[in-house]
Amino acid sequence: MRFRILGPLQVYTGERWSAIRAAQPRAVLAVLLARAGQTVSADRLVDEIWGERPPRTAHNTVQGYVMRLRRLLGADANDLLLTKNRGYQVAVAAEELDAVAFKRLLESGQRDLAEGRLHAAAGELAAALALWHGPAFADVPATSIVAAETARLEQYRLTALETRLDTDLALGRHVETVDELHRLTIEYPLRERLRGLLMLALYRCGRRAEALETYSHGRAMLVKELGLEPGPELRRLEQDILSDEPGLMSGTVTGTVTTTTSLGTPPAQLPADIAGFAGRQTQLRRLDELLTGRDNATTVVISAIAGTAGVGKTALAVHWAHRVRHRFPDGQLHVDLRGYSTGTPMRPIEVLARFLRALGVAADQVPVEVDEAAALYRSLLADRRMIVLLDNAFEPDQVRPLLPGAPGCLVLVTSRCVLAGLVARDGAHELTLDVLTAEESGALLRELLGTERTEAQPRATAELAELCAHLPLALRIAAAQLLAQPKLTVAGYVAELRSGDRLDSLRVAGDDKTAVLPAFSQSYSALPGDTRRLFRLLGSAPGPEITAEIAAALADISRHDAAGHLATLAAGHLLEERAPGRYGCHDLLRHYAKERGRHEDTASERDSALRRLYDWYLRTVDDAAAMLYPHMRRMSSPPAHEQPTKVSSFDNHTDALAWLDAERANLVAAVTHAAEHRPWPVAGLITESLRGYFWLRMYTVDWLAVASAGQSIAESTGDPNAATAALLSLADINFRQGNHRQATEYSARALAIARRAGWSTGVATALSYLGNLHLQSGRLAEACEHHERALTLRRRAGWRSKQAGNLTGLGIIHRHLGSLKEALRYFNQALAINREVDSASGEAGALYQLGATWHDAGDLGQAADLLRHALRMAQEVGHRGLEAETRVELAAVHRDADRYTAAFEAATAALELARDANDRPCESDALRVLGTIHQRHGNHPEAAGYYRSALDLARDTGSRFTEAGALLGLAAVCHEPDYARQAVAIADEAGYRTLAAEARRAIDNFVHNG
Template identity: 40%
Template sequence: MGRTPEQFGAWIRGRRTALGLSQSQLAQRAGVSVRGIREIEHGRIPSPDNPSVLRLKAALGLDTEPEPRPEAEPGRAPRFRLDILGPLTLHVAGRRTQPGATKQSSLLALLALHPGTPVSQEEIVDILWEDHPPASSLNMIHTYVTRLRRLLAPAARPGEPSAGVLLRTRAGYLLDPGGDGHGSDAARFTTLASLPEDTDEAYAQAESALRLWRGAVLQDMPSRLREHPSAVTLTRLRLTVLQAYADSALARGTTENALHELRRAADLEPLHEGVHARLMLALAASGEQAAALSLYTALRDRLDDQLGVRPGPELTDAHLRVLRRDLPPPATARTTVSPAPAPSTPPVVPALLPYDAAFFTGRADHLARLDALLPAAGERPAGGSGVCALTGAGGAGKTALAVHWAHRVRDRFPDGQLFVDLRGHSPEGPVRPVEALTRFLLALGVAAEAVPGTPETAADLYRTLAAERRLLVVLDNAVDAEQVRPLLPGGPGCLVLVTSRDRLAGLAARDGARRIGVDVLSPEESRLLLHRTLGAERVDADPRAAAELAHACGHLPLALRIAAANLDHTPWRTLEEQAAELRDGDRLSALSVTGDATTAVRGAFDLSYQALDAPARRMFRLLALVPGPETGLDAAAVVAGLAPAEAAALLERLTAAHMLREHRAGRYRRHDLVALYAAERLRLEETAADRRAASEALYTWLLTATGHCARLLYPGQPPLPPTGTYGDDKGDGGDDKGDGGAGPGDAVPPLRIPDAAAAIRWLDDELPNLAAAVQQAAAERHPASWRLADALRGHSWTRKTAVDWAALGRAALDAARAADEPVAQAAMHNLLGGAELHQSLPHAAIPHFERTLALSEEGGWPEGTAVALTNLASVNWLVGRLTRGAEYLERATEIDRRNGMPDGHPVVLLTLGITLRDLGRLTESLERLRGAERAPRDLGSQHNGILTHANLGRTLYLLGDPARATQHLATALTMVRESGEQGSEAYVLRFQSSLRRDSGDLTTALHMATTATRLFDQDGEEYYRADARIALGSVLLALARPGEADVAYREALKLAEERGADELRARALLGLAAITDLPDREQISRALDIARGTEHLLVQAEALTALAGAELRHGQAAVAVGHAREALAMHRGTGWRRARAETLGILGRAVDATGEEDPAPYRQEASEIFRSLGIPHGDPR
């Protein structure tokens, strides 16, 4: 008998691993694609005797070797596939099938945990209803079984009834997978994990087994199923297999194969010492020793905080091995196969599509028209533009149609699927294109810190990344064509599907979009939808009532699904009764959108709402108070005054009733119309006092959590001073669980934000809601508006385009003005100044920071005064006013000293050190930077620490101490990589490139300068983009590549002129003048004139030195002497040793040419300086 594809794939992978070949190397040998090898190794090629596989076997030396015998005879194929290692998924007859509503899906999941084994009715009742089963529970189980049998009917053998798949026995219900028992990923996992020997085949099979896991067992099911003993057993087996696999990978030196699985397991098992021990060793063996040590520290702290225990022997031993570097060498050191160049990191393949709509019905014509848009290989999608718009009224099913079709064709877009809800008709307002671009760029693998800061550059990067990819982009709920256009990728392999209530005529006329109207369902499609959701028996028993129900729902898919959910929850209720109540109920015209259809939705909402019990109705109403596009579990608990567990139970009920949608774990969304309905019920049923109390509780909790995150991430950022109820937003991140009372805020959930990483995740999750809360509070003239906005100030610098910070600042500023709060106004002007800097508009930022200064002084807020002075100094530095900036910083330092910081604030000292350096006061600059380095860590963020070490390296380099400069720059780069603060990497690399250039390591210098240029281009700040190009030009010039250097300098000059940065203009001109063999004196003179118009003494002196050298080359030795003497005096005053040595060399040659004096002293001093700098032969350039 033959072996399964999984076994064949494991055999191939084992042989490849034993030979030390990568998939790319094997593909080259065998003449097949890398993707083909990947498919075979994953067991996805059902017929492995084709010519490609024969070539593959020959390349591995397996063409004469017998294949391994299978573990067992495969027998018949499984009847169906039911996967539980992640979300529950069901495939019947080769097609994915939705398992049904929550209770029905839960029953199927329970049976899947016991394949081939009966499950008693008692256990089913316990799992489905816990301690509160309804009297009709056994009848309801029978109903669910009947429906499941209908779903599984295609899996029955010819002549066998559907009951043969799901059997009723004396012991209970039994699910018979048939075949060889491999009808689930759990069964395949158990089989693949069964080889205990440490062989290549066992190693490869373990890898295949671990890749079957898509998440936690039944991760989308209720907790009683996730925590079922059978689920726990599978999880334990996974950990056992993973640890053995990791041990084998470590022994073989192939740790990169195990890192992904270990990281996934560590996230799911945050206290498992065995997993973390192996992850530490794998990280260290991959060259990430710092990350391994950080992992140990974090786990040690968690064990102490949560369990009160110390690390065990396994973890301690791993820690010691990392410290001693007691690690196996990588596989490439032990193989005779010639190594190929390390492959580049594969591009991220985003998969952002939401869940496919359960029981999707009809729309055959729409699906066919969408299918016609699919391009042939290498062709642009039909219609030319690659854009299609589904337009129609709210609730017509546009999103369901788009998502369903996208799931059907996603294999045609192997480079990924992007999805965003543009909230075109949401109470929170539409998503700005730059926010959507930010999400897309993050999904495509761009680091958060590298997302461009302007809409134009973000769109450029997005189109660049999409140009050569086959992407499916779904833009849901667009408000108009202007919102859509920046999100069109433009690549020939991309297809964009837009949904909107707007006709999008402009998108069709200008952009060539093909429009497909989506109206309500036909009567026949409505009947089919009811068939699928309620079952044919119930609908066909009263077809007239079914037709009336569909008519009363306006044939709107959303209304039909809600009505069906009501009937599913009340199986004793007739369709006639439901239709009559829907027809005769009190319909409010306030929710009318387009005629009777939306009114029918209103009636359906009424029935769904009234079917809920009182606690669920109250939760539904109060959720209308939570601003933003979605609701988290903790926010729901706060606004309802409940413990999180109680709130979770109510949210599950609302989800089951289709009043909410859990789009990911613990995050809930509502349809726009449902949100409007909830707001109306809130106004009608809750008193003004109760609404106010719930809002106050929510604001208090948001302030506490946001303030806690701000202190973890930005410890040096001074909060607003306390004033009244909303003064204390400190929070302690502790475990106060409250008493579970019914009043809003009585049962405040604990802040599960233990560290900086958790704080970033929380802020990123909640940022759209926090922005909406600021706007809502501002409209209410509530203090929470400015306090929340101020608490988010630090995060605005790392998420520059995630929300519209200027809009937030303006709204909160209006509220602060209405309250006549000068300190609050100061904080909001500070936020607005930062928003202007995000857009590279320093001149526009200055008035805001000046108002921050004046209002802080007026309100008696010294910390705000110091912040304003520091920001004014930074902006003045950007526009070239260095002396004024230094004065601001000296004033800020005095304020900080009076406020209990005798050495000054590290941010102020850092900024002052940079300013003094550019003023040519290098020794004073070094003193301030060392003060910033010595400052207590709780006063500065990781970002400021990186910048401090980078600037210490830069200043020490200028002062002629390359050894210590190298140490500080290396420390800065290590901090970047340990913290993930990628936004500072370019800053460090730009300084390092100059150091490497001067030491003669031009290859490394070029790599660093090129990387810095690329990273700064992603950030979009013209100043640093120009500066990086000047550094790149100097390295290219040293490499004797004048043509490329010319391009770099000219690009720098253009950026500097656009930015108005005169010192960069001067430096770019100096670079251009040095390209030719005979330096351009006119260009250097122009640079000198520009430099003298600035306060950048170092640039002035550099220009004088260049002019002296040019005059000497042109035979004007006497003129050169004058310029050189002036430059030398300036260099002696600043302390810039390398420039002094270069000037001494020029002066020596010039006086030698004139015969005025002996050149020997100048030459000797220059030689001594060059030697001390490690440049024994002078300027290597």
């Protein structure tokens, strides 16, 4: 089933494209397609269709529309149009929705343009724009969801159009594009990129005066309509034209080539504006002056005098950033650098990884070295107007890698100390923040408590501000206490403060311990005893967030009780609910909680709490592993654990994957904290259980941190089994990144350690790794030997789930040897085992291999069915690498069935996924298949380009089969028999019999044709 939304809404049911004739069912389907893959509640559908005055039978009517749609969609309707959670969802695959195909072609074209592959870029961008048949949802009423999606898609279309024109100019087609650019600038007069392209095209056509007139007209429009001057790129282009800059006659407009990031809405990471913000008018005016006086200011530093935690640095930065955010349309980035946290401050590479992902870089494409990551970050921010808020910095070196390299962005840095180094070396502006004035304190209390309560006792209110030392955090905590006791007067509360221990401390302003801790103590002492105990334990928990489950593990209480305590802490402003069910706190509060624990709990009690937390993490990660990747569960689990006796923590794959994604930061913090402070074996087991998760999701920076922590823990404990597991995890990440030599070295070291320890499970796993590495490098005999030895060991141990991997490896070997019946036998055995142990990801992998083998056998229908099944399962469990591999094979099946459009879309999507997952061997396969598609279509220059890219990548990663295939393709499109001879040599050496025979036939054709 396929759908079109880029134009009138249409459905392809296998025979022809059809419209939805009835308007309201069409609107229902449009809303669901606009939210494809998400559940839309029945209530929301009613609102979308009828607005504020729905008929009484609206819900029944919606059910009727859904039934009509299911009848129209035919036999597959129940799998496509799902009823979920009192709503409906269209479970459409990516390749079945034209908007997804368009987006992928656009991003691929942008990458090709950025990397200089101009002809490929032009083809992909033209293919992307050809998918449009009119305005998006052209025949659908503009409901709120549809209207929002229509506007988003229109922006994508304009981006594609601009990028295609950019490519045309880079190819020297300026004469052909001038008329189109004239029309577009009239239609979209405020789009500066289009105007810049028109200026460049006119200049290259020898129409310099018209190019400058185009700039003047555009500037006048911007000033009149928006009150803004043109951006720096357009101004620079005007100056280059005035000075006849030589570089204008070649290349593209400065700043118009997009980066290889995913499309999406700009990041909007600013925390919510501060409720009840009051005062700070002098500082706000100073910040306004900095921005007005220096429109492209790069950095503004807000620093406080030493020791004044809680003085309102973050509140001021966030409030002012919200005031000026309209001047920075490309979004906002925000991070708490945890400079004064009880844990380790955030490293620049951690922040860069987070920011790069927010800017659209796939997690597995984030560089792991700080210099490379910083360079990519600066490139992405060049010529953008963004706000970057770096909260709670420790020292200048923590901040410098996070500063943009070009003007246009505003960087706000808060810190407890004056960052003089940034002022001296980086041109930052110092703004020291003191406590509030008496007037500002009164205004803040009026805002928080209400004028009726404060004006009834103005002298008591003023005294309360004095007792709080005019410190914003202390004032807010005091107000929270009063709001929680509505019958308590301000004077009565002041009397309580006067008679307590807080008084002496609050008199000393500017000192963390005497200005803030008494306020914490007052809130803390008002808590029930069990809540206080939990608060103390939270101070020792690694990780940035707390959930009810984490709290329950720490305190050894029920989840229900833990949730109640967390709600109480949040109500008292000792915790903040940052997302539904996920809590965090200021680092001083965490420090206070930890200090209270040291005074009130024994070391044994604190140690037991942390052990319970780590044990809970291990159990839950193991449950997720059993659900998502049982064939990759930790080696140290005995075979008996393959049939768990307890109920799993998760109902399905989606829940398990969602939990791992949500807890990723906490899990990484837990294992790295253990490596640094408490090398408990249980932490090493957690790292081992996470290996399969990172294999699926490819968060490169986090995976490397966890694997390295696992190795450190193993070294500290001297456990050879843990050392084996840690080395194999490091081998995994290097294998996926194409670092063949390093992966082989880690695997060989793991094998040696496991053999010395007599650990047969570790020996079998290391042999399997080496078998896969030999398979990739074309050493089939060695690969077969390693897999057979591993299979024997695993059969002897009775470990069924692990046997599937060896059977799959043996099947691939026989497939390369041309023994397809043997290959099918092995793959079917692997499929049966994966189904037996309920491994969805393993089952998807076996189905993929079966589909590829039936493709080799020439049964395209059987191959396509198996591959589609594999693709659905890979998407369900979030296995991006396998999804990419399956799409590559599907593209080859479509190609051999002469479905070239479908083949090109599938191969392009596969290439994007492989790059996103940093699966370089799969990337080379996708490039090779794209080469074959262009070759059969007669586009030999494009085919040669793909083949050469595939060849370079295959050689870099040691993928011998793809190397030979790319050489064979080059032989055909370049008419060079030497390429075919090289392919024969590789195929003979590795034993690729079918490929060797094909290469020899190519050589015979060269000889026959002279």
